[in-house]
Amino acid sequence: AQARAAAYLDKLNAEQRQAVETLDGPVLMLAGAGTGKTSALTARIAHLIHTGRAQPNEILAVTFTNKAAREMKERVGRHLGGAIEGMPWLGTFHSVCVKLLRRHAELVGLKSNFTILDTDDQIRLLKQLISAANIDEKRWPARQLAGLIDGWKNRALTPEKVSGRETAAFNNRGSELYAAYQDRLKTLNAVDFGDLLLHMVTIFQTHADVLAQYQRWFRYILVDEYQDTNVAQYMWLRLLAQGHKNICCVGDDDQSIYGWRGAEVGNILKFEKDFPGAAVIRLEQNYRSTEHILAAASGLITANEGRLGKELWTEARGGEKVRLIGHWDGEEEARWIGEELEALQRGTRGNPPVSLNDQAILVRASHQMRAFEDRFLTIGLPYRVIGGPRFYERLEIRDAMAYFRLVVSPDDDLAFERVINTPKRGLGDKAQQRIQVAARENGLSLLDGARMLIAEGTLSGKAAGQLRLFVENIGRWHEEIVQASPATATTRAEDDDLLIEPAEDGVAPANDQSHVRLAERILEESGYVEMWQNDKTPEAPGRLENLKELVKALEQFDNLQGFLEHVALIMDNDKSETEDKVSIMTLHAAKGLEFPVVFLPGWEDGLFPSQRSMDESGLKGLEEERRLAYVGITRAEELCTISFAGNRRVYGQWQSQMPSRFIDELPVRHVDVLTPPGLYGGGMNGGGFSAGGFGGSTAMDDRVARADVYNSPGWKRLQSAQSRPVSQPREVRRMAVDAQGESDYEIGDRVFHKKFGYGEVMGTEGDKLIVEFDKAGEKRLLAGFVVPAAE
Ligand code: ATP
Ligand code: MG
Incomplete structure (x- = not known):
């Protein structure tokens, strides 16, 4: 019997309500962008808890980003009037799998304090293996092998399962190297990203008791962005869902944008077969965007073949058309967007002021961000970069993290290698080699190998003293962590009771911040901070700032291990910042999000769509790019601006750019072509001509033609005024x-x-x-x- 009526239900339309209230059995919600899929999924969680169908910790809910998970948790709390205890199993595939794997690590030969490697470590390790196998790394690069292995892991293939033609990969050594890599990871007590799922699938497949336990435990399973699940994730879900069969997946085939990473849009199409009797719910009303934005996106995506095809409508009539503008070069584009952001913020366009928080720039490739960052730093416009690993990719951050990793997991050899001689301790290649040999011959970690050399007194001179100090320091810091929280540093036996207890992030222990002070001390006492203080390069002050930032980021965590895990899962670290900021992120990172104002720069062939997708034979890559464009436009609520530049500097060389072919595919009725500003710039809208007219060219269909932008008086004026050689065609006729x-x-x-x-x-x-x-x-x-x- 249902409890008192809940307010969260009132906000839903009939179809959403059906998705929320159909609690028994499988449910598939298949609908276009902005139709309230995620909202319905969130309400469903609230409903499950509200009606007492499940305890919060019996619900497994998978989102695509950590940010999305956080928001969902907050919203469920709000729906229920704030009365929500921890939802330990609401997170990304990776974050949920990390938790599970820590409990059952020993079943795949790991300890529960295993390290999660990042791409860099992975590549370094593969390089070692490739050279040990006497393969020429120049011809057979480690990155290629990494790609292969990731691909196999995404398909849940362990080394033994790689078969057929694929065994010939990588000069016939692919699967052999894959096996060696997995062995090495085990020795290092480490996993890479792909392993998180692969190991869990393996455990579920080989330990029926463990699987059964979780099948019983997870009464309800919910998955957002189902169109982007890969085979491993799909298998993992299917295994778990065979218990109660209460699985609810939501997705949109038009927003499948991770094919390149092994996602299978087919998973969503197979749902009804996998889960017979599934209720399939379609939503058609878009609540996010105004009419023109929705129509522009819908028009664009019709160029893709093999879509399920969905009707979308919105009540939000009118509003501004999608704006399209060409710029001379990338810097000009960044300058213009900066001005637009400020004008919108101040309300000088005759608009109500729009907070910077409500504005976003979505780029195809992360290297595009730099032009904006540079410009915004110059004019003092606050911005944040979302979803990217950028901060954590910086050299000093990676070094610092390697110290933390080694302190948390002393047998993390890769971390050891990274920091043993950073700062310089006189432990060059020769000394390191001796440590390597000692470790290998005695089956020890490098740190223990070093300990052995010290005990034997085989090293001499200054190096010996330095090494002793280093090893003692690491040991001392590690002890502190063990003292503070024994469970994180020792292997935890499998324990069924753990499931019943409020899990790790249910009721968190009081955060005493001792790990923050420890981190500070590690960086100080290791000499790492001093190294940068003595460094005379212009970057050094910035690096010291970043290290401070890093320590600050730690405050939000209960311990170092939790922090390392989050970083490994690429958390964005700016949730606590309160200042208004424009967001810069990739289109991939923008999935599921929405902003009143969206800028989509860099719509140029070769950039968007990417060169790679254009070079490919067949349309697969190109269609995925188009879906990405669809995702981009549909993030906008009220104002969407697409732009491109005629020239871009690529690796120091000026290169002329063609406007994106996707621009040709935008329905003309919903687009406003603006005059480029430039020297005689008319500025915003000045001289912008309305759709349909197009400066004398006759529109033969209802598509925007890229040529029309070039034909516009403003563009021509700009071109004749510029002194740089113009490689764009001067006379352009209609090309559609x-x-x-x-x-x-x-x-x-x-x-x-x-x-x-x-x-x-x-x-x-x-x-x-x-x-x-x-x-x-x-x-x-x-x-x-x-x-x-x-x-
Ligand atoms: P995407 O495909 O981009 O992930 P989505 O289908 O998940 O989109 P949501 O993000 O859930 O859509 O919702 C889009 C917007 O519509 C949100 O601002 C949400 O608050 C609003 N919304 C959802 N359902 C309703 C409703 N029934 N009435 C009014 N607004 C709604
Ligand atoms: Mg969504």
Whole structure:
């Protein structure tokens, strides 16, 4: 019997309510962006708790980012009037699996205090293995092997399970090296990201009792962004869901953007087969975006084939069209966006002021961020970078983390190698080699190997004293951690009772901050801080600042181990900051989020869509890029601005850019083309011409043509005013192909193609042009892929 009516239900529409109230059996919610999938999922959790169907810790809920998990937890709390005890099993796949694996590590030959390696460590380890196997690392790079192994792990393939043609990978040594790598990880008491799921799947498959225990325990399973699960995650879910079969997945096939990382959009399509009798719920009303934004996104995505196809509508009529603007170069783009952000913040566009918190810049590739960071630092515009590992990727941070790791897990050899001679202790290659040999011959960790050498007194001179000090320090710091919290430093036996107790983040022990002081001391006493204080390079002060930042970040955690785990899982560390800031993040990191104002810079072929997706044969990569564009536009609630630059500096070289082909795919009725500012800049909207007219060119279908941007008076004016050589075509005619698939090129027209260069139109074939390229010879391609050549 249901308890008193709950307010969280009132806010939902009929379909959402169905998704919330269908508690028994499998449920699939399949719907487009902004239709309230995540909202419904959150209400469902509240409902489960409210109706007493499950205790908070009997609910397994998987989100895509840690940030999303945090928000969901907060919202469930609000729905229930703040009366929520910990939800230990609400998190990302990785964070949930870390917890599970710590409990059962010994079943896969690990100790419960295992380290999680980052990509750098992984690569370093693979390099060692490749060279030990006498393979030429130049021809067979470690990164490639890392990619292969990740791919296998995403598909839940252990080394023995790699089969068929794949065994020939990496010069026929792929699976062998994979096996060696897994062995080595075990020796190091370490795992990589992929292992978190792989090990759990293995444990569930080989220990029926453990699986059964969790199948019983997790009464309800909920998964957000189901379209982006990979095979390993899918297997893990299926195994767990076979208990109560109360699994509710939500997703959108149009937002599947992790195919490159092994996600299988097919998982969502198979759901009904996997879980017979599933209730399938579709949502069609979009509550996020205004009409034009939604229509622009919907129009764009129709260019993809093989979609399920969904109707979306919104009550939010009117609003501004999606704005499109071309800039001279990347710096100009950053400058303009900076001005826009401030104008919107101050309300000088005749708009109600928009807080910087409500504005976001979403980029395709993280290297695009730098131009914005530089510009915003110059003008003093506060910003935050979200979701990225950027801060934690910095050299000094990685060094500091290696110290922490070694102190937490003394047999973390990779951390040992990283810090043994940083700062310089006179322990060069030769001394390190002796430690390596001693460790290997005696089956010890490097730290213990070093201890042995000291005890034997085989090292001499200054190095010996330094090594002794280093080893003693690490030992002393490690003892402090063991004293503070014995459970984190010793192997914990499997214990069923653990499940019943409020888990780690249920009621947290009082945070005494001793780990923060310890961290500070580690950095001081190891000489690491001093090393940067003595450093005379211009970066040194910034590095010291970063180290302070790092220690500050620790305050939010109960201990060092918890912190290391979170960093390994790429937490963003700025949740406590209160100042208004514009957010900068990648499109991938923006999934599931929403902002009133969104800027989408860098819509240029080769950048977005990425060069890689364009070079690929077939449309798979390109379609994934298009879904990413769809995700980008649909993050915007009220104002969405797409921009591109005509020139970009790539590795110090100026390169001219073609506007993105996705721009051609935007429905014209919903787009406003703005005049580029530049020297005679009309500024915002000044001279911007409305859709449909397009400066004299006749729109043959309802698509925006990139050429129209170039044809705009503002762009031409800008070009003639610039002194830098212009490699964009000066005379550009309409390049789109009309509905019948006929282009308006004539035989003999000169054209330019990004990859093939210049050529001459020889004729047409169906919807393709036949072009004889000067260098590349004859090709057949869609007219949209070439532009008329400059005279
Ligand atoms: P995405 O596909 O981007 O993840 P989503 O389907 O998960 O989107 P939500 O983020 O849950 O959508 O919701 C989008 C917006 O709509 C949010 O601001 C949310 O508060 C609002 N919303 C959801 N459901 C309703 C509703 N029934 N009435 C009014 N607003 C709603
Ligand atoms: Mg969502």
